[in-house]
Amino acid sequence: MGEQATSDFLGSLRRAVSNVHLYPRGHPQSELALDMLAETTGTLTAGIDALVLSMMDNAFYLDRTLLPQESLEYRDLYRLFQDRGLDSISIDGRPSTGDLAELAAFLANDGSDVPADGTIRLNERPYNRSDLVKLASMSQIRHSYTASLDFLQGVAESMADEAGADISDAVWTVEKLLEQVLLQPGASLLLSTLKTHDEYTFYHSINTSLLALTVGQAIGLNPDQIVELGVGALLHDLGKIRVPIEIIQYPGRLDDAMWAEIKRHPHEGAQAILAGSGQGQEIAALVALEHHARYDLAGYPEVGRRGKLHLYSRITTICDIYDALTTRRAYKRAMPPATALKTIVEGSGTQLDPDLVQIFVSILGIFPAGSLLRLETGEVAAVVAPGRDAESVKAAIVITTDGERVSSPDTFDLSADRVVELLLPEDVGLDAASLVESSHVATG
Ligand SMILES: [Fe+2]
Known part of the structure; x- marks a missing residue:
């Protein structure tokens, strides 16, 4: 039973819940998702009698083992379990498809009862806190990361009805991240290399913010300034929430019309930040507006020849590009960190501020953390x-x-x-x- 099997199981459970929510039972889409779930559950439980997935302190555990990556990657699923009052799922070696369907229906909140017995049982809680929690040696930094994911999820939801973004918790969120950057700089940098299979924007935003906080600290900004920078970096891509998801995830070369949509995101983000409420929103809006403008101002949108971009925008651009290069997407392979750094250096003086590039390279070193x-x-x-x-x-x-x-x-x-x-x-x-x-x- 490998880590991949657990991740595949959680991914297919997430899809099954959303399809069962969207389509009636018997619809090909929900049946397909349930078949997939049955398959991944089969792989996960192959050769074992039973297993327990527990949820505690913002983390998933498979039997007694902490699942650090999955705890972050399937944060939305964790929240869903929490909302439905779930803290453990016990699965017998060969769960029936009917029981899996019942679990998905229960999670999709379509009025079905808690699956009480059968091959899948909920809330039996066979392990207690002392069995599990001692393994979470780095839980603080993971908590800060999950708090940031929750914050961004809330911001996205607040933007759903064309309202401004509710960024009132942005400062608090970034202060939590900064605390970890100061206490555990190495681990923070390492966690900033976290990648996920499905979601992109939220994780990318947090990674960019963690990197920006590290740069802010290195160039001697004071704590208030570092937080302002971190908020700008965290919200820089907010406008992508208003770009159709099919374009964001488009697996091929974008045509002109798609590019025009993508290029709207700096404006959209800046507007949403300004229309909402929250401390430091003007600078954050500026960072969102300028993060693709390039050092030589040849990027988008045209921000005029009124001199330099804001320092925080120039820092955010470097961190943004670095994280994007090191991330695998539907249409490209990831670059190893050291190769991405070379690409960053190539953009020095044109796309990127050369002084800041030099600092960035010296912070990350010859082989950056996560290499x-x-x-x-x-x-x-x-x-x-x-x-x-x-x-x-x-x-x-x-x-x-x-x-x-x-x-x-x-x-x-x-x-x-x-x-x-x-x-x-x-x-x-x-x-x-x-x-x-x-x-x-x-x-x-
Ligand atoms: Fe962007």
Whole structure:
């Protein structure tokens, strides 16, 4: 039972709930989603008698094991379970399709009763807090990340009826993130490399904000300024909520009409921020408006030749591009962090502010946190923090020469000349959240 199986199960449960909500029972769409759910449940439970998915303290646990990546990636599902008063789902080895359908219907809130017995049982809670919680060694930073996801979800909902965005909690949210950036700079940078399979905008926004906070701290802004910058970075892509989702997720080359839609998002975002209420909204609106304008002002929208873009916009652009380059999308592969940094450097002076690029590169180092590196021995190392000097990084061996996963790796100083290949998380089957959670790796 691998991590992928758990993720596939949660993903298909999410789809089944939404399809059962949208279509009547027996409709091909809901039947297809339920078939998928039956298949992923079968894979998850293959060869075992029973398993329990527990929900506690903003995290999912599969039996006793914390699922750090899934806790963040399926945040919406966690909230749904919470709303429906669920804290555990016990599944027998071979759940019936009928019971799975009942579970999906219950979650979709279509008036069905709590599935009480059968192959799926709810709220049996076989594990208590002391069984589970001690494994969540890095829970603070994960809490800050999930609070940010909740905040963005709320903002998106507030924008649904053409109203302004409710950004009143933006400062509080960013202060939580900043706290972690100051307390655990390495882990924060590492968590900023979190990627998900389905959602994009929210995670991208939080990653961009975490990176911007790190830059703000490095260039000596005062705490109030750093928070203003972080709010701007967190809200920079808000306008994308008003661009049709089919265009945002379009898997091919965009035509002119689609591009015209995409190019509306800076304006849309700035307007929504200004129309809403919240501290620091003017600067945040400016960042949203300017984040694609480019350093040489050749980008969009045209912001006039009135001199420089705001400092916070210039920082946000770098962090935005870096996170986008390192993320896999429907239409492109992700770049390894070190390759993305090279691309950032190539944009220096034209697209990007050269002074800020230099600072960004020096903060992230030769192999940024989250990099996965094949060494000359055949082992795979994950970078967890910048090194003592420019030629080394703090890393942990996560896969041995024999291809075995190392469950709680120790960190060591890795010299850059031992690296033979840059790898991607999907090549290796590792995710940032699990790395952060691994106690030996949490080096601050
Ligand atoms: Fe954007």
